[in-house]
Amino acid sequence: MSFGGRKFRVVKDSFDGGGQGKVYHAEDEITGLPAIYKVLDRPDDKNANGKARLRYMVDNQIGASLPQVCPPLVPREKRGELGYLTLRAPGVALDQDRPRRFPERLETAWILACHWSRLEAQGLAHGDVAPSNFTITPEGDVWVIDTDGFAAQDPFVPQPTMVGQHPFLAPEIRTARNQKKPIAATINSDRFAWTVLLSCVLLNRHPTDGLKVATPAKFDKVMMSGKWPERRRRPKKGETPITALGNDLPLLFDKAFNATPAGRPSANDWRLALGRALQNMVQHKCGHVFVAGKRNTCPWCGQSYQPLLSAKAQDQLTIRLRALSKPEATEFTFKRGERLILGRSNIPGASAFVSSEHLALAIIGNDLHLENLGRNGTLIAVKGRGEQLLSRLVTALPGKALDGAVLTLADTKVALGISAR
Template sequence: MRADRPIWNTAGLQVVVRTEDDQAIELTRRIGAGGQGEVWEAGGGRLAVKLLHSRDQRAAERLAAQLRTLRLLDLGDLPIARPLALLSPPHLGYTMVMLADMVALRQLFAPTGRTALVPWYTETGGLRRRLRLLGRTASALAGLHGRGLCYGDPSPVNVMVSEPLDHEQVYLIDVDNVAVMSEVRGNAYATRGYSAPEVLAGRLGVSSLSDAYAFAVMAFELLTVVHPFIGDKVYDGEPDLEDKAFAGELPWIEHSTQPSNRSRFGLARDVVLTPGLRTLAARAFEAGVAEPTARPTVAEWRTKLYEAADLTLACPECHGTYFGSRATCPWCGVAPPPALFAQLLTQVGLEAGKPMFAETRRALLVQRQVVTPVSARTAVAAVDELEQSVVDLWYDHNDRLTVTNRWDRPVWLVGVGGGPRMAIAVGHDATIPMFNRRSGWELHFGPAHEPHRVLRFSRLVRKDNR
């Protein structure tokens, strides 16, 4: 079983491979390649084929056994490619579903040629879309970790995302590195620039902590358009400095005490990262370089990424998205559009008939004339179906807020202080009157006698993002 046998001829003719059940698969177009293998479009665009490289017969047999095991795993509804069928010798690999209209996340990492950075960033979805795509990716990885597995090689070429800008789906491919988290596999492949230092050096195998490191690198680079370890010292230095940077032997570009590798490239960090995201990055790239357990988990990243996305506004002039705490749009300088600030609270009970609240640091912005979905993640802290919209909010030109209930249970609009109280049945909507400085409203996601979450609305007050 040789994985390095050529699959095309000198005439450039299309090549047919066969599965273990003797099904012929015609490879029509190579859509990706890396150190571990190649991905080809096949089956008239309905399938993809991953062709793997192996060092020798023994390694090939080990990979084939691993793929058979992977096919048996229960991955639920995680957006992760499953091997449909294994290839028969002399080829090593598998077929998987080919999703339409998806591209590698790598396409959102840097503009090509002389394309201006800021217009390109906006035209490819802007800040809000990047935050949400990363949140979905972190959610998929967290789902794997919750099953006692790790992905093994998170990288921008292994994460596929929706090509249309109005869709925000993600799909993880190249699952041949998925492993049991306690398993030490020194032969595991990891993409250069994203591999955790302990994996790169061969000290430890892949794990949920190495996944978290690779994800942190991806997240920082996608948002800021600069690799966290490729500072000016590396960019202007000898080629071997890049190897040292990827191995964690140089400080990252925003190191709190070591400024020797700052970067003049990329977007201003405070424009595209909330303080919460900057804190996670510092944990990952300072103490987390040498000590894997010091790194934030992908679940922590998921929470902060979604929270950051909830705090964005869309500029009516340039259409770029940015954090609503800024005095002007950072992309074009135009004043922010009108918006409501909705603080997330938890009603923990009643005392003398009056509600008692526990405050949180979470919030979302409701922009005028833009539908703002409230997800199950916000309403009930649901882990599954995080972005399922349970309520839609519409803030109109007359300062009225319309709440549409898309959930499977009632919600309630309550005036601050306990009244008036309006129930919104499933499939119905209600409009609350004009906002002013002396009144406000709350949206309750549960009945008064049960603990539940609450959104308290007020006019937007500029404050630091969290």
């Protein structure tokens, strides 16, 4: 089959594509690039509104501006069949991931919030937030998939016909469905769904697990109560208690589960709070890791603890970027709790192939984190090593191992310098 002049072949029979259609593994006949071909088979998705929504995602190049999000890239309509081609995200679905310890789950939640904040900044709601619509690699890289149920703040874009999956629906969506009234996903309803997902990731369970919600009506009642259901349960032995989340995150969950849609925290609120939580992780001598709270006791064993980070922990770094063809460098200073975003407008000598947001740097705990955001990728060449594709890199502070490295952002090469302040 042809897409935009390129030929792809289906390499695997269809598999579950959710409620909107069939999904096929495909690959570029020349390059072997893995892809996904999805056929939309619901009447509401194949009518004029469905076609307009699909065209919006393609024409606005959502994929180019939101790396690690896999939206429709090329539509295809032939013999009454409407479908689209998208990238095949690496990894497995979140609900099929290997068991991860609390520090990994906290970092996964932060990465999810970063992706979410980028969607929200574009005026987009995912519309179908659930673990099955995110993939994660063994290294912890997270991808957003199945975005064709999106909702846009643009009034000229038709509303989605689906509102998400039952365990993650916002109270206003549940009310409308129970009353058989039409309703569409919004930024506010998406905020509720993302909150439920973050709760699942952080605590490794759905907020209603262990509660008496055997019927849909009882489930809805708990999820519509305006209170975070985790407040009603006691964790079983071996489960993560909510006190392991520190002070800020439980308060955000309380606010997010408020039945008033406008009162829910934004994606950026969650991104910042989760970033602070990563900074405040401590490990008790009993072996458990948790976010430091007001009480200086371990949530598991109840004994007192000492923070891992000392008063001398690295709190500020200066990054220098120099185009290889020029002698002068551009400096960027950022502090703990901040996320430095580098892109086309501030990277010296950047070409048009460099994304507007291409590379993110953050101080987390005792490490410096670098994350590629660019659609055209980033390569890094550290002294004594060859070039490696950079997805997400973690190095001990103050980052001396990366001082002098060469970054290739899309097609733009820059020398990297790092100094502590």
